Amino acid sequence: MQRLFGLSVAGLALALTGCGRLPEDSTPSMAVTELSASKPPSDIENAIRRVYPAIVRLDVISERAADGRMRKERSFGSGALIRADGHLITNHHVAGRAVRIRCRLWDGEEVEGELVGTDPLADVTVVRLKMENRRRDTPLTVAEFGDSDALKVGDAVFAMGSPGGVAQSVTRGIVSNTALILPGGSPSLDGENVGSLVRWIAHDARIFGGNSGGPLVNSEGRIVGINEIGFAGIGGAIPGNLARSIAEQIIEQGRVDRSWTGLTVQPRLKGLEFDRGALVAGILPDSPAAETDLQPGDILLAYDGIPVNCAIPEDLPVFNALVLGTPIGKEVALHYWRNGEERETRLTTRRRDPALGRDRYLRAWGMTARNFTLFSAIAARRDNTDGVLVSSISAGGPAAQAEPAMQPGDVIVAMENEPIRNLEELEARTEKLLEGREDARPTLVAFERGRNHFLTIVRVGPAPRPDRPERPKRPEFHAVLQHLPQPLAETLGLEGPAGVRVAYVFPGLSADQAGLKTGDIILRFDGEPVRGRRPEEIAQFNRLFRSRKVGATASLEVRRGNETLALEMTLAEGADAAGDPDRYEARELDFEARALTLQDRALRKLPENLQGLLVERVEPSSAADLAGLQIGDIMISLAGEPTPDTAALEKTVKTLAETRPRYVQVFVRRGVQTLFLEIEAEWGSKDGVPSDDATDTTAPNGDASEEERGAEEADK
Numbered sequence: 001m002q003r004l005f006g007l008s009v010a011g012l013a014l015a016l017t018g019c020g021r022l023p024e025d026s027t028p029s030m031a032v033t034e035l036s037a038s039k040p041p042s043d044i045e046n047a048i049r050r051v052y053p054a055i056v057r058l059d060v061i062s063e064r065a066a067d068g069r070m071r072k073e074r075s076f077g078s079g080a081l082i083r084a085d086g087h088l089i090t091n092h093h094v095a096g097r098a099v100r101i102r103c104r105l106w107d108g109e110e111v112e113g114e115l116v117g118t119d120p121l122a123d124v125t126v127v128r129l130k131m132e133n134r135r136r137d138t139p140l141t142v143a144e145f146g147d148s149d150a151l152k153v154g155d156a157v158f159a160m161g162s163p164g165g166v167a168q169s170v171t172r173g174i175v176s177n178t179a180l181i182l183p184g185g186s187p188s189l190d191g192e193n194v195g196s197l198v199r200w201i202a203h204d205a206r207i208f209g210g211n212s213g214g215p216l217v218n219s220e221g222r223i224v225g226i227n228e229i230g231f232a233g234i235g236g237a238i239p240g241n242l243a244r245s246i247a248e249q250i251i252e253q254g255r256v257d258r259s260w261t262g263l264t265v266q267p268r269l270k271g272l273e274f275d276r277g278a279l280v281a282g283i284l285p286d287s288p289a290a291e292t293d294l295q296p297g298d299i300l301l302a303y304d305g306i307p308v309n310c311a312i313p314e315d316l317p318v319f320n321a322l323v324l325g326t327p328i329g330k331e332v333a334l335h336y337w338r339n340g341e342e343r344e345t346r347l348t349t350r351r352r353d354p355a356l357g358r359d360r361y362l363r364a365w366g367m368t369a370r371n372f373t374l375f376s377a378i379a380a381r382r383d384n385t386d387g388v389l390v391s392s393i394s395a396g397g398p399a400a401q402a403e404p405a406m407q408p409g410d411v412i413v414a415m416e417n418e419p420i421r422n423l424e425e426l427e428a429r430t431e432k433l434l435e436g437r438e439d440a441r442p443t444l445v446a447f448e449r450g451r452n453h454f455l456t457i458v459r460v461g462p463a464p465r466p467d468r469p470e471r472p473k474r475p476e477f478h479a480v481l482q483h484l485p486q487p488l489a490e491t492l493g494l495e496g497p498a499g500v501r502v503a504y505v506f507p508g509l510s511a512d513q514a515g516l517k518t519g520d521i522i523l524r525f526d527g528e529p530v531r532g533r534r535p536e537e538i539a540q541f542n543r544l545f546r547s548r549k550v551g552a553t554a555s556l557e558v559r560r561g562n563e564t565l566a567l568e569m570t571l572a573e574g575a576d577a578a579g580d581p582d583r584y585e586a587r588e589l590d591f592e593a594r595a596l597t598l599q600d601r602a603l604r605k606l607p608e609n610l611q612g613l614l615v616e617r618v619e620p621s622s623a624a625d626l627a628g629l630q631i632g633d634i635m636i637s638l639a640g641e642p643t644p645d646t647a648a649l650e651k652t653v654k655t656l657a658e659t660r661p662r663y664v665q666v667f668v669r670r671g672v673q674t675l676f677l678e679i680e681a682e683w684g685s686k687d688g689v690p691s692d693d694a695t696d697t698t699a700p701n702g703d704a705s706e707e708e709r710g711a712e713e714a715d716k
Helices: 030-034 043-056 240-253 313-324 374-379 424-434 488-489 533-547 598-604 623-628 646-659 706-712
Strands: 055-066 069-081 087-090 096-106 110-119 124-129 156-161 169-180 200-203 215-218 223-231 236-238 264-266 276-283 299-303 333-340 342-348 358-363 367-370 389-395 413-414 441-449 452-460 479-482 500-507 521-525 553-560 561-572 583-586 591-595 613-618 634-639 662-672 674-678
Touching: 043 055, 043 069, 043 156, 043 169, 043 215, 055 087, 055 240, 055 367, 055 389, 069 156, 069 223, 069 358, 087 240, 096 124, 096 521, 124 240, 156 200, 156 634, 156 646, 169 236, 223 240, 264 313, 276 313, 299 374, 313 613, 333 521, 358 424, 367 424, 413 424, 479 533, 500 533, 521 533, 583 613, 583 646, 634 646
Parallel strands: none
Antiparallel strands: 055 069, 055 096, 069 087, 087 124, 096 110, 110 124, 156 169, 156 215, 169 200, 200 236, 215 223, 223 236, 264 276, 276 299, 299 333, 333 342, 358 367, 367 389, 389 413, 413 441, 441 452, 479 500, 500 521, 521 553, 553 561, 583 591, 591 613, 613 634, 634 662, 662 674
């Protein structure tokens, strides 16, 4: 499947480096002057002056369900300011699942944005700039909508946006088609078939990854489309009239209300001798249309008094828009043709539900789950919307470890013999089950898998922290050893299989105290030859060394240059040279760190007095990632508190989780440099607290899930 959406998700770090910034006192006229060295034609100048200062670059962190948790993803897109109070329009696939939005205005000012509402069916989202957080008092430039129905093939248009997420841009082209559909299948967003409603304005103004959500502008400098897709060198924009209508509903009421009939139509077949009407393809069960006497094969002639004509696929979105736009609860007359006569029937429309429910993270279960909507229940062939659909499972979590194990697609219907009708009930029952407990509790769970009804035991609750049993005191050989392959051994004048080379001696510890030096070759240990021609023989030596008692004395026969020396070493317990260091997962801040080992200090040439923790994992697109924290950083302090060991880190993180500061300062060492980072913490999205805008969806250019494909059939 070709890439449809102009949304760049990854690989943009280098492109963002060194972005230019306009002067603080820049004005729209200055920007126009800088765009071209020569005076542009009047239509370009007009479009740029009216719309260019209204373009907004969006840096978005979204969430999707995967691997039993809500995974964050970073992407870039475009938008345009449409109201002076900070409302802007963009695509659903850009910001519809956002948990954090950074908006960069045309003059370089950055303002935090918040999601107002979203409509995946039309792929339109409205974001509001948090005007109270602006540091400037300059008024915003607002773009106006034009009449997209007035566009003609050949009209000049301009695509504006932020390709690659690096800067605003303008490209020029002409309209090549005013009612484009995609014959190979249209994009699916959150189970919604976008092409069932949208006929795109096709144009050849070049668009790139990051242009999604940006405006398509006519020669009068007005928005006539919202750029959404790109393929075969052609761009596709959502018609401006449709986008404006959707945006106005979202701004006024936070949602889009639509009617549903359960009636599916298709273009007339060529063998039917009709020059009007649409072929009734199907009627969904338990729908308003199911209460009529309509049947598949009928020819629908009129809907609510309006003639219907679906001769080609391009006609279907027009009919769907008519049905979806019917006032909810209105009784409408349907005229249709069957067996040589025209007939009439009536139905009353119902409110149209979203195609899919929103995913939530249930940490105590090690999974993500969602409620059924009317459409997803129909797609799953369920009699009602009762139950909780498991959308993803963590491999090591309670649901995956149940006996029998649960799987994505299972439907939880009961817990401890009590019915579970929705996600809210499951969360409430889980909270009550674990009240006052710090350990997991075995729980009887009933779930359905297709037609099968299963029972299982799930250990619901936090996974027990692995006990770190007190390690027996064993000596450590406080030096790094190098094996000597036969050619190297012969070059060094060694005969036979004996001899290992000292690559590094940890200062101040037992090997150093015994007088061992880097470059020494150990020939014997307590009179026994030390074999070292293969790497595994180094491990054998270390096991032999650790089998002795702490405090014992051992003799070493060492060759140093042309001399053979006898050294005495007192076997001592010491810092872990290469074993299993303590680790701590700071879930609230999305990173994991561990204690430094002697090997770390040797390989990194760290100062002996440096106290800190090695960052081992940073959750992609998390607040820690956005702050610039990197794997390999050495964390010296967190929120001003030193982090010499994992116990200190854990104490600080728990304190922060209680006080919940917006910004958390991190002091790290990276290479030979030290620097301060600032994590903008997201305390509200942990421990199963859902993000209001998180839904499970395929990637914009990916294949739809079975549930999504089924939901698309439920009368779009």
